Amino acid sequence: MTSRPAFARKLAAYAVFATAGAAASAHVSLPPGGATAGSDYEAAFRVGHACKDATRTTGLTVRLPKGFAFTDAQARKGWKLDVRPAGGDGAGEVQWTAESPQAALPAAERAEFIVRGKLPAAPGVLWFKVLQTCDAGSTDWAQVPARDNSTEGLETPAARLDVLPQGLAAVDVRDAWIRASVPGQSGTGAFMKLSAPSGTRLVGASTPAAGVAEVHEMKMEGDTMRMRAAGALELPPRQTVELKPGGLHVMLMDLKQALAAGSKVPLTLQFEDAKGQKSSLDLTVPVLTGVAAPAASEHKH
Numbered sequence: 001m002t003s004r005p006a007f008a009r010k011l012a013a014y015a016v017f018a019t020a021g022a023a024a025s026a027h028v029s030l031p032p033g034g035a036t037a038g039s040d041y042e043a044a045f046r047v048g049h050a051c052k053d054a055t056r057t058t059g060l061t062v063r064l065p066k067g068f069a070f071t072d073a074q075a076r077k078g079w080k081l082d083v084r085p086a087g088g089d090g091a092g093e094v095q096w097t098a099e100s101p102q103a104a105l106p107a108a109e110r111a112e113f114i115v116r117g118k119l120p121a122a123p124g125v126l127w128f129k130v131l132q133t134c135d136a137g138s139t140d141w142a143q144v145p146a147r148d149n150s151t152e153g154l155e156t157p158a159a160r161l162d163v164l165p166q167g168l169a170a171v172d173v174r175d176a177w178i179r180a181s182v183p184g185q186s187g188t189g190a191f192m193k194l195s196a197p198s199g200t201r202l203v204g205a206s207t208p209a210a211g212v213a214e215v216h217e218m219k220m221e222g223d224t225m226r227m228r229a230a231g232a233l234e235l236p237p238r239q240t241v242e243l244k245p246g247g248l249h250v251m252l253m254d255l256k257q258a259l260a261a262g263s264k265v266p267l268t269l270q271f272e273d274a275k276g277q278k279s280s281l282d283l284t285v286p287v288l289t290g291v292a293a294p295a296a297s298e299h300k301h
Contacts, residue, residue: 078103
């Protein structure tokens with residue numbers, strides 16, 4: 001497998017184990033998976049609930065970090081949109097304000113507030129500080145880690161965006177596992193949940209554990225369930241596509257040896273976006289006998 005810079009390895013390893021927890025604790029966050037350095041990016045800020053002791057979100061102010069070149073923001077019906085131009089430090093603000101109580105976002109509903117812009121050419125991490133205003137009080141999602149980019153222990157972390165090197169796929173992988181095989185068995189399946197914040201296509205896979213790795217699908221043809229190669233698999237922006245038993249999956253054929261439960265298998269996924277840019281993601285996937293949800297698979301870059 002192609003070796004990656006130390007920064008990419010560290011960034012990817014953190015993203016797998018920490019992004020899920022950060023997204024779960026933060027209630028104004030960006031979709032996990034990151035984005036490619038130098039690319040145009042649609043930042044969709046997800047609002048999970050209202051402020052403490054409040055019933056509705058009435059306003060949202062996104063403070064743009066230095067290095068994010070603002071292009072435009074998406075208006076919302078019933079909300080006033082204000083953009084404060086960037087100053088000398090390259091920052092700026094985008095603010096949405098509900099024009100009536102009826103237009104405000106109820107605490108039980110989730111919504112996306114979208115800002116578009118161009119990312120810096122250098123890989124790294126961008127922090128977007130977001131002020132959430134409610135009918136009772138406000139919450140400033142603005143805490144930034146002092147080191148290691150870990151938001152663990154922060155009560156109101158800023159929204160994190162991993163800016164990835166060219167060639168490293170901006171795709172989030174969850175719950176990946178491979179079904180165990182027995183001696184003499186020629187094939188097995190790999191399963192996972194995939195999401196790409198900016199959208200892409202899964203076009204291939206490879207592993208040293210098998211001679212062939214392809215995306216397959218199971219479909220009923222009459223009264224018979226049949227498996228066939230699925231070709232490229234579309235990953236629409238900010239939508240989760242699940243590869244699971246009985247449906248879409250990565251088929252590993254011509255196994256080199258039996259895959260024992262409890263072992264781990266390296267697996268590389270290959271992607272191609274709408275502009276034809278190719279990228280890949282290296283995983284280390286646990287081998288299981290059943291379909292219980294596994295721990296997060298490990299990215300290796």
